[in-house]
Amino acid sequence: MRIQSRHPASTPRLALREIERPDAVIEVLAPEDWPDARVEAWLDWAARDCNEGVMDAEAPLGGGLARYADHLAKTGLSDGLFGDAADASAFRDALLATMLTGLASPASTATAPLRLPDIGEIEFRRAAEGHLAHWRSARLAAKAAARLDAALAQVGDAVQRCHGDAKACADPSKNSALGRAARRARDLGADDRMILDAIALAGAPRTGLIEPDAKAPAPLVASASRQGVAAVDEAASFAAQVGWETSALVLALSPDDAENLARGAPVRAAIDVTAFQHGEAFDTASFNQVVGLWATALEIERGDRPAEIGLAGVGDWLLTQGLSPAGELGRDAASALWALTVGAALSASAEAAAALGADPAFAQERQTVLRSLAERRVRAAALRSPLASEAAAALAVAHGLARKHGLRSSRLVAAFADPEAALRLGGKPLGAAAAAAPISTAQTADGLLVPTFSAAGHICLTEAGADFDAARRHAMGHGSLADSPAIDHTVLQARGFTAHEIELAEDALRHADDLRAAFAPAVIGAGFLSDVLGVPADLLADPDFDTLAFAGFSETEIETAERHALGARRLSDCEALEGELRALFSAVELPVLADRLAMQAAVETFTCLANPAVLDLPFDARPADAARLQAAAARAGVRALRLNRIAAPAGFVLALPEETEAPKPTRPETVVGSPPPAPVKERIVERVVERIVERGGRSRRKLPDRRKGYIQKAAVGGHKVYLHTGEYEDGEVGEIFIDMHKEGAAFRSLMNNFAIAISIGLQYGVPLDEFVDAYVFTKFEPAGPVTGNDSIRSATSILDYIFRELGVSYLGRDDLANADPGEFNADGLGRGEGAPDGEVEAEPLPASKFISKGFSRGAAPDNLVFLPFGGRRDQEPRPVGASGDVCPACGDLALSRKGGLVVCDSCGTQAGAAPGESDAG
Structure with missing residues (x-):
């Protein structure tokens, strides 16, 4: 089998790239125009599918592609497929070049589904019900196991959260939280041994027993008659229910397609068709060479397994020519391309059969295969596409070679999908006529991802002569809020x-x-x-x-x-484009199910294998909806289909009405003369009700930027302490600061951060009395006598002193004061450290003594005084009505006795009866 003249190799431009891998950042030789994601996709494929974990820094893409091509060349040479080492070497170089230039890529191996009988047979219902029962049981078991695992985890948490004696914390009879968690775990099916183990393992690293959702069911395939599915008969309805519930049933509409889909897991490869379109011409010769090259590679790799070749970027290829996948011309062009692929692939299979011999199974289906090739050639010649004649010629060549040499594989081409292979081919999706979004992303030289037009979208806009700048602004925006009509x-x-x-x-x-x-x-x-x-x-x-x-x-x-x-990230609604161009982009960006099914049915007229059409169902759809969608796909002409029920959105909650209490049973009325009713036996059942109260998060009450407060200097046990407070407008304390001197840096820092924590708690609404009750009477050094504070004379610690002071000053907690009550002055400031002893005569005090001049910014007049009335605790009240009495309403010295009342001459307020006089006078 001669290779070198048919598959000339080309060398891409490579550059040393830094790629971030899960465990390290590596340097690798890669095509310089590939984004990092594409390079990583090839590295992942080499590490997984080639079983290669060693990176060769001097080989392109770590050497995985070269090792893959070299392995196939050596295997083909040893099998006798190549005439000599030169042919094998030429095959290796050509195969490697197609991967490095982005023309083709290996694809993921598909999972072979389990073959079920025809849906009209009674065996299908029995087998399907068995699979459904197994899947439901697995799903329920997974849910139950997840709940049980969570309950056992709560058992361990109850032990961990307990503070105290370790034995008591691990005893359900002494640890009430542990007892509740253990009962809950027992109700969910845990035995006492499991609960005991969970208690013993409290605090140890724990892994989940099972995922919350059961594993997806294994794929199933069954055949069905197209007429029964299209008419939605009883068998089709049951099959739709199975597909609706599992999303795993592939329904082939012919027995042959069902048998082919149930074959072993095939080896696959994909080819990017957009690389062969040069202007208005399609490079048919190069395309046939690359298809034949990879058909040969798959013949070598597959062994006893089936092989499949798919195409990537067919929808993009149509877009570059201005063809809509929703129109007949677009369907004919895609069908001609797939027919050309079938002819090239089967010709390569026939050449391999000439060297290695035909597949024994081909002898049994020889006439069927040859007749199918002849029919496809006739249909291809009738297509309205420039590739129609070339596709018919390729099928004719394949027909002649198959008649002469036979085929190694008669089913080589399928319109399958593979996201990983699409990423390795630069984002070109695989499928019958799949297309990338016209608005994609590009990677800049410094690694940033920026929006841009896809290559196909760019060519389409350019060839159509559209307003490119207007389309770009509509799709990708201005990149700035400047001059925005709404928010600038x-x-x-x-x-x-x-x-x-x-x-x-x-x-x-x-x-x-x-x-x-x-x-x-x-x-x-x-x-x-x-x-x-x-x-x-x-x-x-x-x-x-x-x-x-x-x-x-x-x-x-x-x-x-x-x-x-x-921008809008789409072009289908761009008013700067003509109507036909908008419709073309709409068919790509917002495909209609009917158009997609029509395209797949047209393509599958020529492909060797059926590819299930995936029919997406909303998560809240019903089995009847699934049956109708399944029937519509059958009427569209697809060869196989699969229902796919989309998962419910995250956080979905079913709206349920509130539970209403059942009416209490009433005792029957007793009629006079009738026998008394039988006594009602009441059954007393203990029920544990657990109510979960979810409270909204507290909001922080910010202090004003300019705030009032006071500073108290004192010494506790000879250690000076400065207490600073900050108050809200209403006088409530909102922050404290604690400054100490001659202490270690660690102790001062701890006290500062403690004050910050208390301040944050106060601002979030924690009552001051809670802090006072928590920290009063705490004992640690420094402690002892307190000097400089008129209300507190001793403290057991710094915290005891601080919260005594706050309780006395802000809460009126005189019970926390341990000084002589007679020491308290009317102004509440005290004499301070070093003040003279003895009784201080009450006299008017200037307001500047207790109002900060800086805080008031001079707003308080200089002649404002504080009158010493309203003394605290044990001060003797002055006789009402005496000379110089102060009015409690206006503060003026104008109280005078008038009869049995004391009246203020300034404001007219009646202060009350004079002492010693009764109401009767």
Whole structure:
């Protein structure tokens, strides 16, 4: 089998690239125009499918591709497929070149499904019900095991959370939380040995027993008559129910297709057809060579397994020619391309049969295969496509070679899908006429991913003479919020955003998928959102927090601004394009199921094997919906189909009505003269009710930027302590600071951070009395006598002193004061350390003694005084009505006695009866 003249090799331009792998960053030789994701896809394939874990830094892509091609060349030479070593070497070089240039790639091996009888036979129902029962049991067992595992984990957590004696914590009779967790685990099916083991393993690393969802069922394939499926008979309805429930049943509409689909796992390869389109001409000769090359490679690799060749980028190939996959011309062009592929692949199989001998199975189906080739040639010649005549010629050559030499494999071409192979081919999807999105991403030299037109979309726009710049702005946006019709820089500044935050958002727009991500707290800054926009802390902690919505922008404004900055990411609604061009992009971006099924039916007229058409069902669809969709696909002419029920969205919750209490049974009325009713035996059942109360997160109450408070200097056991407080407008304490001197840095730091923790707790609503009760009477050094504080004379620790002081000053907890009550002055400031002893005569005090002049900024007049009335505790009350009495309402010295009342001459307030006089006078 001569190779060198038929498959000339080409050398791609390689460059040393740094690729980030899961365990390390490696350097590898790779084509310089490939993105990192494509290089990684080839490295993953080499490590998995070639069983190669060693990287060769001097070989392209680590040497995995070269080893794969070398292995096939040596195997083919030893099998006698090649005439000499030169042919094998030429085959190796050509195969390696097609992979390095991105023309072709090996594909993933498919899983062979389990063959079931025809759906009309009684054996199918029995077998399907058995598989359904097994799958349901596995699913329920997985759910039950997951719940049991979670319950046993709670048993271990109950032991871990317990503080105290270890034996008591591990005893369910002494640890109430452990007892509840153990009963819950027992109710879910755990025996006492399992519970005991969970207690013993508390705190040890734990892994889940089983995933919450059962493993997907094994694929099944069954045959069915097209008429029965299209008419939705009883057998078809049951098959639809099986497919609806498992998403694993492939329904082949002929017995031959069912047998072929149930064959062993095939080896596969894919070829990128867009690489052979040069302007308006298709390089048929090169395409036939590459298809024949990979058909030969699969013949070598497959052994006793089947082999399949697929095409990638057929939809992109149609787009470059301005052909819609929804139109007849597009279907004819795709069918001609697939027919050409079948002719080239079977010709290579016939040449391999000339060297190695035909497959023994070919003798049994010789007439059927030859008749099928002849029929395909006739149908191909009738297609309305420039490739129709060449496809018919290729099928004619294959027919002649098969008649002469036989075939190694008569079923080589199938329109299968493989996402991994698509990634290795530059994002070209596999399938009957699959196409990449016209708006894709490109990797820049510095590794950034930016939106751009796909190669096919670019060619289509250029050939159609469309307004390229208008299409780009519509699809990919302006890249900035400047001049946005809804949210621009001026509007953002009016809502409180500064130039700094706007610049951060603009930078994030370069690689953001939506506008909200560019304004996320991680980008804008949580400090700005909290301090300037006033976002509560609980909202900032929400991963779905929407900054723009909080700033007051409506959903319509956000969508308009996002479309201006990031574009619509599609071309089907671009008004700058003509109607036919918009319809063409709509067929690619928003394919209709009927058009997709029609394309697959047209292509499968020429392919050797059927590929199941995947019919997606909503998660809330019913079996009747599945049966109708299945019937529509059968009427469209596909050869096989598979129902795929989409999983429910994350967090889906079924709306259920509130549970209502059942009416209590009433006792029957007793009629006079009738025998008494039988006594009702009441059964008392103990029921454990556990209520879970979910409370919303507390919001932090911020202190004003300019706040009042006081500073108390004292010494505890000879160690000076400065207590600073900060208050809200209503006088409630909101923060404290503790400064100490002549202490170690570690102790001072601990006290500072302790004060911060107390302050945060106060601002989140923790009552001060809770802190006071928690820390009063704590004992540690320094401790002893307290000097400098008129209300507290001794303390057992620094914390005891601080919270005694706070309790006395803010809570009126005089029970915490241990000084002489007579020492308290009317101003509450005390004499301070070093003040003279003795009774201090009450006299008016200037307001500057207790009002900060800096805090009031001079607003308090200099002649404002504090009158010493309303003394605390044991002060003797002054006689009401005496000269110089102060009015408790207005504070004026104008109280005078008038009859039995004391009246203020200034405001007219009646202060009450004079002492010693009764109401009766």
